[in-house]
Amino acid sequence: xxxxxxxxxxxxxxxxxxxxxxxxxxxxxxxxxxxxxxxxxxxxxxxxxxxxxxxxxxxxxxxxxxxxxxx
Numbered sequence: 001x002x003x004x005x006x007x008x009x010x011x012x013x014x015x016x017x018x019x020x021x022x023x024x025x026x027x028x029x030x031x032x033x034x035x036x037x038x039x040x041x042x043x044x045x046x047x048x049x050x051x052x053x054x055x056x057x058x059x060x061x062x063x064x065x066x067x068x069x070x071x
Contacts, residue, residue, distance in 0.1 A: 019027075042049065
């Protein structure tokens with residue numbers, strides 16, 4: 001597998017092709033969608049990511065017999 005890749009890399013032929021505007025806009029759409037998806041994912045998990053890098057620890061309930069508000 002490595003030999004054919006090296007052969008193509010060492011002896012490249014000129015390509016007689018072009019990227020038409022439709023393909024270029026499709027690639028641009030893929031890049032924009034990837035960036036928006038990544039930013040949405042970071043926004044969704046921002047508190048978890050921030051707490052992962054934070055040095056602060058959560059406060060522990062002083063009285064263990066008290067029920068928390070969430071349960």
